[in-house]
Amino acid sequence: MTAFxxxxxxxxxxxxxxxxxALLALVFFATVATLVPLGVGAxxxxxxxxxxxxxxxxxxxxxLLSIDRLFQNDLEDGSLDLITLGxxxxxxxxxxxxxxxxxxxxxxxxxxxxxxxLLFNLPERAYFALMASLALGTPAISAIGAIGASxxxxxxxGGLILPLLVxxxxxxxxxxxxxxxxxxxxxxxxxxLPLLAAFSVAAVLLSPFAAAAAVRANLSG
Amino acid sequence: MHFLAMGKYAAYVWPAYGFSILxxxxxxxxxxxxxxxxxxxxxxxxxxxxx
Amino acid sequence: xSLDDQRAKRTSIFEFANPKRFMDASEGAIPWLAAxxxxxxxVGLFMALFVVPPERYQGDTVRIMFVxxxxxxxxxxxxxxxxxxxxxxxxNRHPLADVAARTAAPLGAVFTALALVTGSLWGRxxxxxxxxxxxxxxxxxxxxFLYLGYIALWNAIEDEILAARLAAILAxxxxxxxxxxxxxxxxARWLGIEANMLHQGExxxxxxxxxxxxxxxWPLFLMALGYTALxxxxxxxxxxxxxxxxxxxxxxxxxx
Numbered sequence: 197m198t199a200f201x202x203x204x205x206x207x208x209x210x211x212x213x214x215x216x217x218a219l220l221a222l223v224f225f226a227t228v229a230t231l232v233p234l235g236v237g238a239x240x241x242x243x244x245x246x247x248x249x250x251x252x253x254x255x256x257x258x259x260l261l262s263i264d265r266l267f268q269n270d271l272e273d274g275s276l277d278l279i280t281l282g283x284x285x286x287x288x289x290x291x292x293x294x295x296x297x298x299x300x301x302x303x304x305x306x307x308x309x310x311x312x313x314l315l316f317n318l319p320e321r322a323y324f325a326l327m328a329s330l331a332l333g334t335p336a337i338s339a340i341g342a343i344g345a346s347x348x349x350x351x352x353x354g355g356l357i358l359p360l361l362v363x364x365x366x367x368x369x370x371x372x373x374x375x376x377x378x379x380x381x382x383x384x385x386x387x388x389l390p391l392l393a394a395f396s397v398a399a400v401l402l403s404p405f406a407a408a409a410a411v412r413a414n415l416s417g
Numbered sequence: 418m419h420f421l422a423m424g425k426y427a428a429y430v431w432p433a434y435g436f437s438i439l440x441x442x443x444x445x446x447x448x449x450x451x452x453x454x455x456x457x458x459x460x461x462x463x464x465x466x467x468x
Numbered sequence: 469x470s471l472d473d474q475r476a477k478r479t480s481i482f483e484f485a486n487p488k489r490f491m492d493a494s495e496g497a498i499p500w501l502a503a504x505x506x507x508x509x510x511v512g513l514f515m516a517l518f519v520v521p522p523e524r525y526q527g528d529t530v531r532i533m534f535v536x537x538x539x540x541x542x543x544x545x546x547x548x549x550x551x552x553x554x555x556x557x558x559x560n561r562h563p564l565a566d567v568a569a570r571t572a573a574p575l576g577a578v579f580t581a582l583a584l585v586t587g588s589l590w591g592r593x594x595x596x597x598x599x600x601x602x603x604x605x606x607x608x609x610x611x612x613f614l615y616l617g618y619i620a621l622w623n624a625i626e627d628e629i630l631a632a633r634l635a636a637i638l639a640x641x642x643x644x645x646x647x648x649x650x651x652x653x654x655x656a657r658w659l660g661i662e663a664n665m666l667h668q669g670e671x672x673x674x675x676x677x678x679x680x681x682x683x684x685x686w687p688l689f690l691m692a693l694g695y696t697a698l699x700x701x702x703x704x705x706x707x708x709x710x711x712x713x714x715x716x717x718x719x720x721x722x723x724x
Contacts, residue, residue, distance in 0.1 A: 431594060448706055448709075462719050
């Protein structure tokens with residue numbers, strides 16, 4: 197158990213230090229959230245209605261900014277080989293790194309979101325839905341991002357192709373996630389929430405297997 | 418004339434068929450072209466030795 | 469089997485034995501597929517343009533259905549074929565499975581793009597919009613991007629055996645994603661959620677039989693059959709092309 201948590205802690209440490217990506221995600225999130233009202237115009241009613249979708253997209257993009265480094269850095273300095281020789285299975289390693297990634301991006305984005313929602317004049321009743329949907333959905337973003345990162349591990353400048361691979365896969369999360377916020381705005385019963393939860397659970401549970409298979413293929417290549 | 422006009426929907430029906438024919442026809446041409454080229458190249462190599 | 473073992477086995481398969489069975493079988497199949505395609509598409513097109521009457525509500529735009537729906541079906545079928553081939557590629561490591569998966573992708577992409585374009589042209593006069601973000605249409609756009617990503621991944625990795633393995637993983641992940649979208653549509657309906665259903669509900673594959681009049685159904689099935697034959701024909705030819713190209717490469721590397 198300690199091996200698992202020390203890997204999580206290590207990745208978390210790397211992510212939160214300068215140039216590690218955690219701060220970048222927050223800054224990007226805040227920047228997009230600030231730019232959209234400027235671009236769209238100051239119609240507060242409109243902003244309130246699009247807040248869910250915009251914040252969700254911004255959060256997804258922000259979370260994916262540093263995902264290409266998930267395995268890349270470790271591969272380059274040789275630590276990936278060492279880690280795979282360690283006590284943890286590759287699937288567990290992937291899960292640990294994904295968890296650390298979420299803690300450094302998705303979680304902090306979720307916590308920042310209410311502040312940004314203020315900029316959008318999001319009605320009170322939707323705040324909880326926004327945070328809940330982000331908290332529930334960003335783990336899926338990290339998990340699916342990890343699959344993309346593992347597939348593009350050997351690709352030179354794989355960061356270019358990674359968004360193309362990941363984007364169609366995370367669309368359900370974005371649709372369901374913003375749907376949760378919309379349902380709260382309209383006062384409808386929230387059917388998107390169980391859908392988002394199911395998607396997230398499936399993504400988080402299955403991604404370590406796909407990503408580990410891809411890492412294994414890349415390492416023996 | 419009525420046929421061509423497609424009951425005033427000509428602007429939608431004919432492009433739809435046009436794109437379909439172009440798309441599928443183009444794909445057929447591309448696929449066959451690649452196939453013939455590959456066949457020719459292999460025949461050259463098997464006959465002459467090196468291309 | 470490690471990738472290195474696979475590499476050794478792969479060169480031996482292509483060095484000492486052509487995939488002769490496939491080449492022979494496909495050579496026999498091609499004329500049949502071509503004949504079926506020409507006949508069914510020919511008759512189907514004729515019926516679609518000259519025999520079918522304008523529909524009560526949609527008028528002549530209903531004719532677009534005969535090129536839109538078959539294209540959509542093939543777009544989905546090709547991905548299914550790609551996913552199955554990818555599965556066998558990962559499990560059996562059969563080299564033909566890699567080739568089958570790879571060659572299906574561009575075909576699937578073309579048909580999916582055609583479905584999107586023709587659907588858009590159908591939607592404008594009938595529902596007054598070129599596009600709508602309901603789950604059905606959106607999942608088709610996602611399908612197109614999945615194809616493009618898959619093709620891009622193949623092209624981005626130089627080592628062909630590694631590329632085959634990774635692309636297979638991607639194809640299966642994408643398949644899972646598509647299934648989730650499909651099921652969530654079902655679940656949403658079951659939960660009574662309004663999922664912005666602009667796209668018409670299932671009107672053909674229903675438990676109590678199709679809800680479309682027979683005069684529309686026959687050309688539709690003919691075109692669907694024709695499109696299927698076309699897809700299979702193109703797929704088979706592309707696989708043959710790939711086999712020929714690989715044999716060429718093997719011969720060249722032997723000379724060198």
